[in-house]
Amino acid sequence: MSGEREDRESTQEEGRLSGISAPFIRRPIATTLLVVAIALAGGLAFRLLPVSPLPQVEFPTLHVSANLPGASPETMASAVATPLERQFGRIAGITEMTSSSSLGSTNITLQFDLNRDMNPSDAPIMLLALTSDLVQKPKIYDVASSVLQQKISQVEGVGEIIVGGGALPAVRVEVNPTQLNGYGLSLEDVRTALAASNANRPKGELSSVNRLWSLSTSDQLHKAVEYQPLVIKYRNGAGVRLSDVATVTDSVEDVRSGGLANGKPAVLLIIFRQPGANVIATVDRIRAVLPQLQASISPAIDTQVVMDSTVTIRASVHDVEITLIISILLVILVVFAFLRDARSTFIPSVAVPVSLIGTFGVMYLLGFSIDNLSLMALTVATGFVVDDAIVVVENITRYLEQGMRPVEAALRGAREIGFTVLTISISLVAVFIPILLMGGIVGRLFREFAIVLSVAIGVSMVISLTATPMM
Structure with missing residues (x-):
C-alpha cells in the first residue's frame, strides 16, 4: 500500500509539473536534434543570404528614353515627351513623373509607390577600364562590346552591363x-x-553543261x-x-562619348548585379574570370578594376560581425561572473548563438539580406535573447540548491517560469510594432531591423522553453 501511494503521489506530482517544456525535458535526444536542426538551417541560410550595405528600400523607378535625331529641345518636349507623359499618366501607382528634353533626346522618369514590385536596380557593383597604348579606342570598344560584355553577362549574379567611354x-x-x-x-x-554601294546581296552564278560556279563577294x-x-x-x-x-x-558612331581612367583614354564596363544577388559573391566570381577574359583579348589591351563597391561593404559588414561576436562573448562572461558555475554558463553560451544562427533561416525565408541593419539587429538582440535563458536557468538552479532531483527541478522550474518567458518575449516584440507600422522610405528601411530583432527574440523563446531546461 505504501509503494502504491508513493507511485500515485509521484504520478500526481508529474501531472502538476507538466507544461510546455515537459515533453522536451523527458526527450533529451529529440530536443538535441531540434537544436542541431535549427543551427544547421540557420548556418545554411547564412551562406545563401545576399549581402548588401542596406536593405532594398529604393522606390521602384522606371526610366524611359526616346530619341529623335536633330530635333530641338522644344520639339522633343512638345512632340515626344508630352504624348508619352499623357499615356504614362494612366498607369496606376505612379507617385512622381519627371522629364527632361535636350537636343534629339527625351528622358522620362516614372517613380511608383513602395508597394509596386519592380525589382529596382542598384548602383553599379564594379567598374572595369580597358586601356591601351597601341590599340585604337574604337577597336577597344569593339572588343569590350563583342567579347567582354557577352562573357561577363554569363557570370552568375550579373545583371546588366553597360559599355561606355567610347563607340563602335x-x-x-x-x-x-x-x-x-x-x-x-x-x-x-x-x-x-x-x-x-554598301548592300550585301547575292551575286548569282555561272554554269556550263557539267559545272556550276557561285559568285561570292562582299559589297x-x-x-x-x-x-x-x-x-x-x-x-x-x-x-x-x-x-x-x-x-x-x-x-x-558617337564622337561625343569619352572615358578616362587614371588620365588615359579608356573604355569602361559598368556592371550591375541581378536583383537579390549576393553582391560580394558576384564580384568574387567576376574577379575569378578576369584572367581568362584578359587571355581572350589582345595582350596590348590592359584590363583593370577601377571601382569595386564591395570594398566598403566588406569592411562595414566585417566590423558588425566582429561586434556581434564580441557582444556574445561579453554576455557569456557576464553570466559566468554572476552565476559562478560552469554548467549554468554553458547553457546560455549555447542558447544565444543558436538563437542568433536560427534567425538567419527565417531571414532567408522572408527574402532579407545580410546588411548593416540586420546585423545591428542581431547585435542588439544578443542582450535580449540571453534574458530568457538566464531566467529559466536561475529558477531551475534554485530548486537544485534545495536538493531536488535534476529532472524534477527542470520540470518544476520550467513550468513556473514558462509563462513569464512567454510574457517577456511578447512584450519585447510589442515594442517594435510601431516600427513595423511606419510608412514611407524610413519605415521600409527599419522594417527589416524590427522583424529580425523580433524573430531573434522568438527563436530565443523557443530555445529557452525547450533546450535550456533539458540541459
Missing part, C-alpha cells in the same frame, strides 16, 4: 553643301548612293578610303565622286 568604329561623311549644290545634287542623292565597305571613290551621279559625262563633295574619315 564607323565611317563619317561630312558633306560640303556648297560643292554639293554646285553639282546640282542633294543630300538624298548622297544617302542613296551610300546605301546602294560592304569598312574603311573611309573605300568610300571616297564612290560615284554618286554622273554630270556632263563625268562621275561625281563622294570625295568631290564630302570629307570621308574613319571615326566612331
